[in-house]
Amino acid sequence: DKYGDSIGGALIVGKLAWPHEWVIMIGAFLSTMGAGLQSLTGAPRLFQAIAKDNIVPFLRVFSVTTKHGEPFRALLLTAFITELGILVGNLDYIAPIITMFFLMCYGFVNMACALQTLLQTPNWRPRFKYYHWTLSLIGLTLCIVLMFISSWYFALTAIALAFCIYKYIEYKGAEQEWGDGIRGLAMSAARYSLLRLQAGPPHTKNWRPQLLVLMKLDEQLQPKYPRMVLFASQLKAGKGLVLVNSVLAGQFRDRYPDAQASKQSLMNLIKAYGVKGFSDVSIANDVSEGLCQLIQNAGLGGLKHNTVVLGWPYGWRHDADERSYKVFLETVKNVGAAQMALLVPKGINQFPDAGAKAKGTIDVWWIVHDGGLLMLLPFLLRQDRTWKNCTLRIFTVAQTEDNSIQMKKDLQTYLYQLRIEADVDVVEMSNQDISAYTYERTLMMEQRTDMLSKIRDQQTENRSSGRSAKITLSTVPEESSTDHDNTEIPEGPADKSQFTFTPQDAKKLIGKMKKPDKENVRRMHTAVRLNEHIVEKSHGAQLVILNLPAPPRSAAGAENYMEFLEVLTEGLERVLMVRGSGREVITIYS
Known part of the structure; x- marks a missing residue:
């Protein structure tokens, strides 16, 4: 009812x-x-x-x-x-x-x-x-x-x-901010997760590259090589940590506004490429020291980087200022001391842009065992749609006395256990006589080192006496690059203190100077022969990945080391030089 x-x-x-x-x-x-x-x-x-x-x-x-x-x-x-x-x-x-x-x-x-x-x-x-x-x-x-x-x-x-x-x-997005309880809950969850991550280093099965991208800025405080961020995003495939940092030289009180403007530029770059990461800019009296501090302290708790992406110092040959490459070398040494992995992309402006799809091969030249990082990187790159259509080829180097057939079988078995599909090839390097070209390149390298040393001494004398000089370093044909042009450093009206060095001068000096250092000749010979094989096999590859040699312990061999790297990568459009952290990052069980 x-x-x-x-x-x-x-x-x-x-x-x-x-x-x-x-x-x-x-x-x-x-x-x-x-x-x-x-x-x-x-x-x-x-x-x-x-x-x-x-x-x-x-x-x-x-x-x-x-x-x-x-x-x-x-x-x-x-x-x-x-x-x-x-x-x-x-x-x-x-x-x-x-x-x-x-x-x-x-x-x-x-x-x-x-x-x-x-x-x-x-x-x-x-x-x-x-x-x-x-x-x-x-x-x-x-x-x-x-x-x-x-x-x-x-x-x-x-x-x-x-x-x-x-x-x-x-x-x-509401214009008025009244607070968000969910945001507080997220912060609490993040704190809990960071404390869990700090418990200890990750197991090899859980290892993945957490990237710190050291970005160089131009005079307008804009990123000089923005595609480094895009490459980091392709390597991460949207996962893990990406930190994009930079260092400004100067006093903190004077350059703080510039640092904020630079940070905004980096944030805009990250948003433009859709990278999930963070950016920051530090100020230091010395750029090398500032980069060292970033390598040590970037990140938070257990959420820290384990891999550093460092740009190549383009134009270092034509710059009389030795800081152009010494900052690079110091950073390489600091990364090694921190037991972190290092990635150095060369020819970064030629890397695929956002939305492009590369078709071809990714060639890995496995010369030194680095914990499997050279094997892991191309696999991670192929997870991104830009590199998805590329096939993987792995080359290893053998001497004439080595059993090349057995080396190829062992490497194929290793890749099978890693569950990585790749074509394997063993390149034999014969112990042939050192060519005249190798002597010439070594002599050019040593002559350039002496010439730059004289230039710096002359600059010091000019500053003390009040005179000025115009320094011109002519382009060497073997050193041409698509990433930089010839550099001239005007320092006032020209006088008799002018230095010019060309390959033709080297040929004239061969008979006049003493013979090149044997150790330099041996290293140059290895670099030239290896470069010949790499260019022969991988001239059409979309990307060449190879080991980055250890930097010299003394400052005396800094310029020679840079020259060896130039010779090793000569004639290659896109190169990624890799130096492992000294620990295994991939196993047959992961």
Whole structure:
């Protein structure tokens, strides 16, 4: 008897009321009238306030008020929604909808209180001294249970609608920031994860390159080689850590604005390439020392880099300032001392741009075992769509007395156990006599070293005597590169202190000077012969990956080391030189 037909349509509760049934009738009327007036005055103003704060962007049209401050548009929308409920004409259909949203409102308030307490937010200071977060949790649980008891399909619909509104606000971004409990929860989870990561070094099975990209800036404080960031993104395939850092030379107090502008440039570059990473710029009196500090201290806790990406010092041959390559060498040594892996891309401007798809081969010249990093890098690169269509070829070098057939079988077995598909080839290097070309290249190298030393001495004398000189280093044909042009360093009007060095001069000096150093000749011979094989086999490869030799321990061989690297990579468009960290990064079980 839902509608009271047995008692003539009267209220059953009214019949039971004392002293008269009109007590219930009047009370229900006054309660309904009060709730209606409250909704009439409160709902439109609340709606207008939400629209004015631009929390939900598409409701901005309802933020307008009249000259008396009345939310007229919000009032019209409220009246329209109310009229729809009246037209339904059945309270049993309307009540579940209203119940869901009221229960959701109370549930979210309880959830916010519980989160604020659990996260120990400083601005959460409840006045009720007997409050405990379990009370809020119980209230949230009861609200959810009552929602599903009332109507499970209406409950699911209301939850889905609330989730869509939240994601819309998160996507569009509210102009007013009122705080976010989820953000506090994320910070707490991040702190917990960092403490877990700090427990110890990762196992070989969990090793992956966490990259620190050392970016060089130009005079306008813009990234000089932006494709280094793109290459790091391709290597990571969107996973792991990417830090893009740089160092400015000078005093912190003087260059702090420049550092902030540079940091913004790096952030814009990261966003432009869609890289998930962080950027920062440091200031140091000495660039080498600043880079060393970054290698030591970049990252946070267990979330630190284990691989450094360092740009090649293009144009170092034509720069009389020895700092152009000494910063590079010092950084290479510091990375090795920190037991981190090092990646040096050469010809970075020729690397594939964003959206391009390379087709061909990735050739790995495996000369020194470095813990498997040379095997792992091409596999990671091929996970990115840019390098996905490339096939992998692995070359190893053998002497004439080595068993090349057995070496090839062993390497194929090793790759099979690593579950890496690649073509294997063994290149034999014969112990042939050192050619005249090798002597000439060695002599050119030593002559250039002597010439630059004289230039620096002359510059020192000129500064002390007040004179100036114009220094011109002519381009050597074997040293041409697509990444730099000839460099001239004007320092005032030219005088007799002018030095010019060309390969033709070297040929004239062969008979006049003493023979080149035997150790330099031996190293140059190895570099020339190996370069001949690499160019012969990999001249058409999309990328050549090879070992980066160990840097010299003394400063005397710095320029010779750079020359060896130039000879080793001569004639190759894209090269990635790799130096491992000294630990295994891939095993047959990982």
